[in-house]
Amino acid sequence: MSTDRVKKMRNYEMMVVLKPLLPDDLRKSIHKEFMDMMEQDKGEVLDVDVWGKRYLAYKIAGHNEGYYIVYDFKSSPKIINEMKRLLQLRQEILRFMIVEVDHPEEIGTRIKKKEIEV
Template sequence: MRPEVGDEDITKIRNRVEGVIESTGGHLLKFDDWGQRKLAYEIRDRGEARRYERGLYHYYRYMVAPNTVNEIERNLNILDTVLKYMTVKIEDDLIPEERLARPVEEDIEEIIPVLDEEE
């Protein structure tokens, strides 16, 4: 998101994303506000000549039907305050009941293996 976005707009964006997830029967597994960080590359604003080197980052981990991902992305694309977004599919052949029974931390260890101290 744009770095100058206020708390009210941040809440609106979060409510919008979470609303789409919940209204389609999905589950929000984790949300993190990573705060303001340097962007990987400079982003030019859509209608303006302004360029951004920093932005606000939010991390959503959710479980939804495939068509819901398109709806979330459509909603983010409409918002002027959102500079960029990225969706990453993590699991194929997911069984929702099994996934909901597992803590999110287990998923993270599967994606980023913990290295042995000897290595």
């Protein structure tokens, strides 16, 4: 990788809340889409933290629960807007949030870790 490319990479954290009753194959396809985007952008996925099914603070689209996945990744800023657009189009996603992380080593505590099988 050139030094210009490395300098443009930034750290991000993304939380995705999926509909709670999605079949595993659909969850895996959403995960695969994200991983493919990272690969195309030459980004790096640092961590995938699957929280699983949790209660929501309020109903979203008639759901009391959501399936949470948190991604820590490095990517160029140019792909973030495209990623947001694609996430908004997916009906299986209740909510998502992408934030830039200044100090990735200081990210909060981890809730029960689970492996996502792709």
